[in-house]
Amino acid sequence: MMDRNADAPWSKFDPEVYVDLNYRTPLEVDLLIVRLLRDYFSRCFAGGVPDSVRGVDVGAGANLYPALSMLPWCEKLLLLEYARPNVEYLERQASPEGYDAVWDRFWDVLREADAYRDLEPRNRFGEIVRVERANLLDLDGQRRWDIGTMFFVADSMSECPDEFRRGVRCFMDVLNEGAPFAAAFMKESVGYRVGEHWYPAYRVNEDRVRASLEPFTAELEIHDLHHMVRSGHEGMILALGRRNSAIAAP
Numbered sequence: 001m002m003d004r005n006a007d008a009p010w011s012k013f014d015p016e017v018y019v020d021l022n023y024r025t026p027l028e029v030d031l032l033i034v035r036l037l038r039d040y041f042s043r044c045f046a047g048g049v050p051d052s053v054r055g056v057d058v059g060a061g062a063n064l065y066p067a068l069s070m071l072p073w074c075e076k077l078l079l080l081e082y083a084r085p086n087v088e089y090l091e092r093q094a095s096p097e098g099y100d101a102v103w104d105r106f107w108d109v110l111r112e113a114d115a116y117r118d119l120e121p122r123n124r125f126g127e128i129v130r131v132e133r134a135n136l137l138d139l140d141g142q143r144r145w146d147i148g149t150m151f152f153v154a155d156s157m158s159e160c161p162d163e164f165r166r167g168v169r170c171f172m173d174v175l176n177e178g179a180p181f182a183a184a185f186m187k188e189s190v191g192y193r194v195g196e197h198w199y200p201a202y203r204v205n206e207d208r209v210r211a212s213l214e215p216f217t218a219e220l221e222i223h224d225l226h227h228m229v230r231s232g233h234e235g236m237i238l239a240l241g242r243r244n245s246a247i248a249a250p
């Protein structure tokens with residue numbers, strides 16, 4: 001029996017344990033991803049930033065760096081997440097106390113680039129970020145955003161190939177035509193443990209990621225990052241691109 005998204009213990013997801021496992025001590029591969037995000041979005045907006053850009057991070061969980069990478073470009077930034085403990089974690093991060101110091105190391109990499117340098121990220125994060133509980137698989141293109149990220153979600157929420165492809169499609173359907181996006185995937189993940197609980201994954205490689213994204217993209221670059229984070233997967237895949245014409249999507 002394959003574990004479907006609805007079968008996993010999302011209500012027991014522990015964001016503090018997850019941060020300890022993944023982000024408390026920044027990994028080289030995450031810092032590399034942050035550099036690639038920073039430089040890609042800077043290139044996308046090199047000709048100027050349009051008025052009122054709205055951004056979204058889908059399945060934001062306990063990771064602020066995708067949202068931080070969108071900070072200079074956005075007037076509003078929405079973090080969508082399904083697991084209640086993660087929703088509460090994100091609401092604390094966006095509260096007036098400011099986000100946790102653990103995220104400063106990631107901002108240090110972002111602020112090496114011009115667009116980020118003069119921003120005061122903690123205040124701005126508190127000002128423009130909103131958090132909302134939502135199921136990725138229910139997003140049907142009714143609401144769309146101008147820039148978006150989805151990190152380790154479509155591949156890290158179910159064992160089913162159809163739910164992986166649907167997750168990618170739902171993410172693509174929240175993007176307006178031409179919207180820059182970044183999506184990250186664990187390569188060949190067999191699932192992952194957070195504290196006492198086990199969460200499902202669908203095994204992807206570069207080809208599967210490309211095949212799932214290509215119908216929706218006008219521009220697509222895939223970085224196959226051969227870094228081991230823990231046993232049980234073989235590295236990370238980062239996809240950077242732009243949404244094609246929404247009408248052409250199958």
Ligand SMILES: C[S@@+](CC[C@H](N)C(=O)[O-])C[C@H]1O[C@@H](n2cnc3c(N)ncnc32)[C@H](O)[C@@H]1O
Pocket residue numbers: 005010013058059060061062063080081082083086134135136137150151152153156157
């Ligand atoms: C491996 S974590 C990734 C979290 C974070 N984006 C990161 O980069 O570390 C998977 C995330 O997907 C969320 N998730 C699982 N099923 C979801 C669904 N149906 N809709 C939205 N988010 C979901 C989980 O709660 C969790 O936050």
